[in-house]
Amino acid sequence: MPSTLSQRLRRALPRIRWTRRRVVTWSIVAAVVFAALVWAVLPKPAAYTTQARMLTVHTGPNGTTAVNLDTTYYEPRSASAAHPVPAVLLAHGFGGTKDSVTNQAEDLVSRGYAVLTWTAEGFGASGGQIHLDSPDWEIKDGSQLIDWLATRPEVEKSGSDDPRVAAVGGSYGGGFSLLLAAYDKRVDAIVPTITWNNLATAFLPSADGGAPSDGVFKKAWAGLFFGNTAFGGSGSGVRIPRPGDGSTISSVPGDSPANDPTNDPACGRFAADVCRAYLSIASSRAATPADIALLERSSPAGVLDRIKAPTLLIQGEADSLFPLSEADANARGLAANGTTVRVAWFTGGHDGGSGPQSDQDRLNKLTDQWLDYYLKGTGPTPSDAFSYSRIAGLDANTNGVVALAFDVPRYPGLGGQSATQVAVAGPPQPAANPPNGTPAAISSLPGAGGGAVSFARGITTDVPGQHADFYSAPLEHSVDVVGSPRVSIKVASPTGTAVVFVKLYDVDPTGSLSLPDGLVAPVKLTGLPARIDAAQPVTVTLPAIVHRFETGHVLRLTVATSDQAYATPAAPTVYTVALGGVASDTGIALPSVHSVEQAGSDGPWWWALGILVAALALGTVAIVMLARRRSRRRVLAVRAEYANVPLVVRGLRKEYGSFVAVARLDLEVRPGQVLGLLGPNGAGKTTTLRVLMGLTQPTQGEIYVFGHRLVPGSPVLSRLGALVEGPGFMPHLSGRENLSLFWRSTGRPPADSHMDEALDIAGLGSAIDRRVKTYSHGMRQRLAIAQAMLGLPELLVLDEPTDGLDPPQIAEMRRVLRRYATDGRAVLVSSHLLAEVEQTCTHVAVMHKGEKVADGPVDDVVGDSPTVQLDVSDVGAAERVLAAIAGVQTVEAEGDGLVVNMDGTPRSDVVAALVRAGIGVDRIAPRRRLEDAFLALVGGDTKASGER
């Protein structure tokens, strides 16, 4: 009957034995792996809840305009009326919504703060209009959000209506936090990021210290905000990078009130007064006092004295919108009133994005520390140290920048703590102002965001003919600039006014230029003479930078007439530009600070690696020592009674899983013996020899070689030479090289090898120097026997040694083995051939189905037995005749044959007696005992033990 598919499959596939130990081991491994995967994949259950709701505030100058604000409230699960937590008002940036700050809100709520985010008036799903953080509108909204927080039982309170609350936010949200702290005393701490001090000077700067009424309009940034936000971000949304959450925000197009047809199409969601101010400034390139008043009302500059909340000011270095000077003005104003203030700079900003991870980590840590101490009242007192970071290079792994962070004990301001004067030189030069500001030089790319402008060489360009350049000599020492460099220039203009852009380039020895952070100093000068001789020097404060001018680099001071980001006079003019001051004083003052580099975040990792390597090294040494000690201390059992017996096997049992290869074996090989281990294929002979060679562990039983217990790796194995399961040589080497390398591997003296005798026995002649892979089966076999005999081991173990040999070689091998077993040596030969054992061995042990069935001297076991087989013509008569002979008895009768026990009676007598009785004798054959034993015990069943 054909076997079923499943049966065939089962036979074809490897069988896995599911012992209990394996099941347990693999179950544990599987469980651990599974648990690790689940742990890694499953989202962690949030430790907070979120509630989105529309809150209605009553706002405006009269507090009567109802505006709906789209809010989300993040409440830690741990918060309750019994365990109230402090709250954080988290404001978003310009053009964003409450969703822009989700990541930061989640961070804060995870740190145990109740967080309220909302979409500011005029954005997203909130109602109202954009009033630029006006105290009458957005700030009033904020106060009412604090009122709402005060009604929450789980929010901690200082007084009946005074929750513990901080205001945190970037850019537009940063301005909000400062202004809210100024107008609402309930704010306990603020962390304003990349924000302004004075909107008027931020959008209408002049680097000679001029008033906003005489400033240069920052048209690119202003237009970007106005154009994109007013109309709900139709077209490409402005993407303003924000520090802290690593994301950028963009204005969202869609069904916002921006598309409400009742809105003024020129103003979108901007409030009418803000819109009018923008349109006026943008069209005239100058601000009226009313415009400036409106911008200043939305600025912290005038109300810094009202802010008492401890303030952490974070400002970006790559920020052409709100440069470091804005944070500097805030810091000075706050410090003048005794308010606790701390300043930190990072390498990002409105131009530079959120900065590298190291910067983000540093700022997050500072923020957490600040809030923990001033809001929650936990953690160490934050120091008032100033920290900043410098772009040191590019990270090839992340394609981002690498920033190094530094600490200065106190905030030094933009003037630094010391200054290096670097002389620059150059003749007065003409520079043309292009009509309508086109073509214009490019310094920054407002709104492009996320890039390190100063490193993207080639972005900054100057238009030929539109700039004057002054060079320094190559620097003899590198200079680390932290702060605003100052320089004095003179400008002449036929119109009496000029708008110029002063910038400080870093020129490397190959001549390639970089403009640190893409920052320029716009200057608007009035009352200028037409001739340069008559011009008065003007001191220009360059933008604050953090930059290292390397040794050998050259400083280039450039005075350009145009810049794409700024509004310039429309009329074409040619200015003349020269360095200010007297010849000895025509230098750039580069401010520096005395800073200490912060330890990198790699420290703990280095430690981890060091500890790991040390632990592994120590562990390895310990294991090796322990193993050596254990093997040395192992009870070295020497059984005196076996000391002169080459091999004693006691109760050997070997199981492979559930399969018993050797059930029980007792065996002795005495000196001078050649013991044949005889048995059909699969009787357990090879398994026994494997155990003898220390290849496998016996399941039970003991083996002694000259009285020494033999286990895998026992030194006594060195007194045993073996050939088991065929030869094993390196096929690419010659026979001689194989033997000599083998002996080398034993580490024993070359003289002990008896190499020549071994080679003699192999008898390979010149073939000994041929590669083994060219050998025939028999040649390899002889080489393997020679290898086993190397060093003349006292016990030689050979598995089927005559396999592959021709008859003369077999005969020779017999002699060799007989001769070998002298001088106290012994040989153990396994074979499945009766004749071979008979001819080679002195003693024999018969194995069958994993057990020994007979043993003794070959003559006893194999020699003539007392029985003969008789084929006679009349079996009945023959039995009677034989019964009459004393001592002879019939053992068995079958057909014409009789098996007769002669018991010493000569065969000739028996035959004579039979013949005399008239019985014909066809055949008389002596029977051999081994055959008796073998056939009786094996019973003709020569199946391998594996097939039992």
Place this chain on the structure above:
Amino acid sequence: MTHTVHDTGVHATGDHDAGETRAQARGGADGYRPTATLTYATEMRRQLSRRRTQLTLGFMFVLPLIILVAFEFGGNSGNGGGDRGQFAALADIATTGGLNFALFTLLVSASFLLVVVVALFHGDTIASEASWGSLRYLLAIPVPRARLLGSKLLVALTYSGISLFLLTATALAAGTARYGWHPLRSNVADDIAPVPALWRLLGIVAYLAVTLLIVAGLAFLLSVSTDAPLGAVGGAVLLQILSSILDQITALGSIRNYLPTHYSQAWLGLLSTPVQYNEMIKGAIAAVVYAAIFFGFAWWRFLRKDVVS
């Protein structure tokens, strides 16, 4: 009558004897000392006699020369355009100096060739002896099993190290002879002066060596588990490739950080200015942990294994 080890007639030898007499007291033959068997030098000789060792080392020597010739013949086709990433970036400047040439040679070899070479040297150790049948004769000498593994591992590590060194040294020498001794240029940072650049190059080689320990460990573990040398070598390379593929799948998120090949490119940090060690340290930690697990498991397995091949 049954005998036990602690029967009468048993005497234990002390451990104050010198090594040799102790070994003999424990039944060893004259001159047999476990610590003298299969020495490092012997195993080095045994492996050096093999074609695969000679060919591999030869190839490590020839490969940089082939690349050099290819650059010479290829000329400047300047097909430019498409963004081919880091490879193109380094290929474009490979001929600017010996250091750049060596760097390029390492880059093209690191992701596959060196993996195969290391897998070959380690995956072949035990499995090839098992397939020849010579393993059982080594164990019957007897070479203690832990010692056998130790010698073989040290030799495999040595040949892997020699390969890596040979490749780098040849590339550096040939590149310098042809293109000169110039600062190391990279597209991401300023030029690095020759001497510091040489240190960085050595740092890259060292980092590659550490990360290749993962392949070494895996191949070694497979080598003690199978009798097929090709299976061990191929298995190690396959798993390495699998890990690289999984590492490309960003959807796996943070799990990717635990993949053995996740930090295989971290040596780029040595091209940054200043040097970025962070990823490299993490990569080294991952490599050491993986290697320790693999090697440890290989030992654990081999010391308990029934050698039936």
